[in-house]
């Protein structure tokens with residue numbers, strides 16, 4: 522099939538499901554992924570012949586897009602902080618807001634090179650691996666309760682050529698689990714986390730592709746205890762951060778003030794709340810008082 526015909530078939534098949542600009546963006550991304558052809562090369566190669574195997578890949582993508590599956594899962598990769606990450610249905614797709622969290626940690630720790638960093642709820646490993654890449658002298662640890670997410674994170678560490686130590690761990694039961702994985706007396710200079718924080722009441726604002734396809738384990742908390750992960754991580758950090766060590770969180774935009782109070786009452790000083798590029802309260806940090 523000619524590329525021109527394939528493109529027409531792709532646009533026609535999805536025109537009831539997505540706006541044209543989005544279909545164009547999907548086609549460009551998939552062409553780069555399946556045909557190794559950049560967006561600007563498509564109009565120059567409209568009469569190129571595309572093999573049956575490759576057109577099948579586009580047909581399969583059309584079927585998945587019709588089910589509102591995120592394009593990142595269909596391609597199996599995404600970009601985060603200038604690096605490439607494998608993603609699948611067991612991992613949250615890394616978000617641009619989280620890149621801002623990584624940027625904050627990177628800037629705030631630039632003077633100390635040989636620090637130890639722990640990322641809690643690592644998913645694809647995007648935070649831990651980006652920090653390891655930009656701080657080659659740091660020792661980076663990453664934990665998650667999900668075996669399947671950790672398997673993806675380990676592949677991503679290899680792909681990005683960093684040494685990160687991965688730990689299977691349930692942070693909600695940290696006091697009980699810490700001795701088993703050697704974390705009872707281990708201390709860190711930095712703890713960073715983007716834990717689950719979406720309340721059921723916020724699901725109405727979310728798009729179908731997130732609701733239907735991204736892992737519930739990575740996203741949701743109960744309406745009546747939305748800070749459950751933040752409380753557990755703050756308690757863990759109060760014990761396992763070094764004196765003057767720093768805790769960084771990505772947060773639910775509606776719970777900024779509650780987060781500041783939580784850190785202040787848990788023995789953290791210099792508490793700072795930061796907005797993301799969209800102007801929403803999105804990150805908080807505090808320093809453990811000596």
Ligand SMILES: C[S@@+](CC[C@H](N)C(=O)[O-])C[C@H]1O[C@@H](n2cnc3c(N)ncnc32)[C@H](O)[C@@H]1O
Nearest residue numbers: 615642643644665666667691692715716717739
């Ligand atoms: C919001 S996602 C963040 C993933 C990744 N760090 C990112 O920023 O894209 C939260 C992660 O926490 C993990 N998680 C959920 N419950 C957990 C628990 N009890 N202990 C440790 N990790 C948990 C999920 O598997 C998921 O990978």
